[in-house]
Amino acid sequence: MGKFLMVLSHLESWFVLQRRILPWRESSSIYRVWVSEIMLQQTQVVTVIPFFERWMARFPTLQDLARAEVEEVLGYWAGLGYYSRARNLHRGAQKVLELGGFPKTRLEWLGIPGVGDYTSGAILSIACNQPEAILDGNVERVLSRVRRVTRQKGDAQFKSRLWQLSKIFVESAAQAGIEPRNLNQALMELGAMICTPTKPKCSVCPISPICRAHQRNDVESFPPKKKPKNWIHLEEKVHAFVNARGEVLLSVSEAGKWRAGLWDFPSQSPDHLFKKAKRLGQVETHYVVTRHKVKRVTEVWSVSNSVRSSNGQSVWKVAASELHDKNLCWVMLNQPKVPMGAPAKKVIGKVLKVIQEG
């Protein structure tokens, strides 16, 4: 066995001995790996663990997930953010049932909603032990350091080179009898625990003998930084209407629209919904979506418990079922019990303060 494979074998042994005990690792069925990988996108391991355990208690199998209502699925996702991941998991589970079983190849997995190159490689290697490449942020960092991969020829070339390296690593390892599930998870674990963005622990790294950045002493120059984004600045205005019972009106975004299935403060002005409204104040928050920096202004109003119907008449004490037809509902803001997107949740504390002071 040459030096490269000796080092990979050492990496596998390190992983088997040192890996963290994580709920999705202990019973790594395809369904559990799939859910965990989707939850782990853009979210830290410690945050994901309680969400994963609650999810598995309620949706222990693919069938349980596929048959659930999307609102309930979103409720179990509430707090993890990026809700399209939950909607895609739900639709994906339904598609797998329609197909009569889990996909068996990368190409087939890519046809499942929300599954991209990384997730398909992770499922096939971790759950099915197939020698498939993966590339997440941790693996990207490790491989770019090990081979000193630069962005000189652009981002696409940089990624393509790293995918190629990931393939070489897992395929060479498999030929030498190293399990693909161990090799790929070892690279991810190494990135999370040893080859960290700053102050990597090279002195205890199992692959330091083949790491070029370590040998050249320029580890922190890799991965090379991306060009800064050109931000687009936007402003949006929403309204928090508070009734005499201290409830706040929320509206739900319809299927097919941005943030579908999530509840938020309505954008309609008070004139559209209420006869009388007294302004209590406003709060300002900020959030980021892809290339957009959004300033959100939430105006807070005290209103009487009436909603204007479509013919312009005021409907007093509207029943909850009727409100639901209008995609509106009254909720206690400190316990909303409906799935809300991150920008809306961010405002809650400040709105409650304005209400208390008003």
Ligand code: SF4
């Ligand atoms: S030697 Fe250092 S830079 Fe290289 S992979 Fe290990 S921790 Fe990362």
